[in-house]
Amino acid sequence: MNKDYKKLTRVIKKGGVVVMPSDTIYGMMASALDRAAVERLYHVRGRDPKKACIILISSIDELALFGVKINDVERETLGELWKETTSIVLPCPQKKWTYLHRGQESLAFRLIRKKHRLLRSMLRNTGPVIAPSANPEGKKVAETIREAKNYYGDDVDLYVSAGHRVTGKPSRVASIDHGKIIWLRK
Numbered sequence: 001m002n003k004d005y006k007k008l009t010r011v012i013k014k015g016g017v018v019v020m021p022s023d024t025i026y027g028m029m030a031s032a033l034d035r036a037a038v039e040r041l042y043h044v045r046g047r048d049p050k051k052a053c054i055i056l057i058s059s060i061d062e063l064a065l066f067g068v069k070i071n072d073v074e075r076e077t078l079g080e081l082w083k084e085t086t087s088i089v090l091p092c093p094q095k096k097w098t099y100l101h102r103g104q105e106s107l108a109f110r111l112i113r114k115k116h117r118l119l120r121s122m123l124r125n126t127g128p129v130i131a132p133s134a135n136p137e138g139k140k141v142a143e144t145i146r147e148a149k150n151y152y153g154d155d156v157d158l159y160v161s162a163g164h165r166v167t168g169k170p171s172r173v174a175s176i177d178h179g180k181i182i183w184l185r186k
Contacts, residue, residue, distance in 0.1 A: 004160070005118065011158045012126040017041050019134045019148045020160035022056065023085055023116045024171055026134040026142045028156070029056075033065070033127050035099045044155045046136040052101050053130035054087045054108045054171070058123035065128065066107060067094045073179050081174060081181070082111040089175040089184065100130070110171055133170070 011018055015037040018029045028045050030037035032055045042049060057063070060078060063070060068090050070078065081088060093105040101107050110131075112120045123129065134142040135151060142148035145161040173185040 005122070008158060008160060009122055009125045012122070012129060015040070016157035017044055017155070018158045018160065019142070019145065019152065019156050020158075021119070021162035022131050023110070023112055023119060026145075026148060026162075027131040028134050028152075029129040029131050031126060031128075032100060032130045038099055038130055041130060041132070044152060045132060047132055048137055050102055052104055052107060053132045054110055055100070055128050056110055056112055056119070056123060056131045057128045058112055058120050060111060062128055063090065063109060066092050066097055066100075068092055068107070068109075074176055077176055077179065077181065078111075082113070084172065085113075086110065086172040086174060089173065106175075108173060 008018060008020070012029065012031055015031065015034050017037065017040055019026060020029060021027070022029075028041055030041040032038065041047070047053070055066075060075065070090070078088060087108040087110040089106050089108045091105065092101050092107040097107065112123060114120060134148045139151070142151060145159045148156070148159060170185070172183070175182045175184060
């Protein structure tokens with residue numbers, strides 16, 4: 001592990017906010033298991049407090065952390081959907097997670113595939129993170145770290161560059177209802 005990776009992991013674990021490449025575009029990330037970190041990210045980003053964020057996970061087993069229960073058929077469907085960059089909305093009615101689902105009683109999860117080694121490895125060490133795009137509400141997504149720094153300056157604890165990310169696009173979004181896939185964004 002290099003020094004930058006260790007710093008990235010440490011910042012997330014300590015409740016920091018990071019701008020780094022996700023598996024799609026530059027995202028702002030904070031630990032999904034740290035309520036204060038989530039609220040700080042919402043404040044720094046200027047995110048609508050009624051909107052939930054996508055949660056990035058490194059393993060399907062991490063759904064259990066959020067009280068999300070899936071049967072074998074749903075597990076198989078998720079496995080197929082997660083072969084591509086797809087965020088899946090799943091029921092999460094527990095009040096404990098209101099700070100994440102914002103009263104919607106569901107959360108969107110995206111399993112990070114093996115080809116995104118740095119991000120997947122980070123998630124294995126930090127646990128799940130929320131990951132909205134790196135832009136203030138209503139502005140264009142930062143395509144470079146310079147653009148992200150222009151938006152957020154010193155309000156972000158760490159910036160991790162991956163060059164220009166203009167080719168990235170948001171994930172597809174779907175929900176599963178009794179085994180049937182419902183596309184919310186394709």
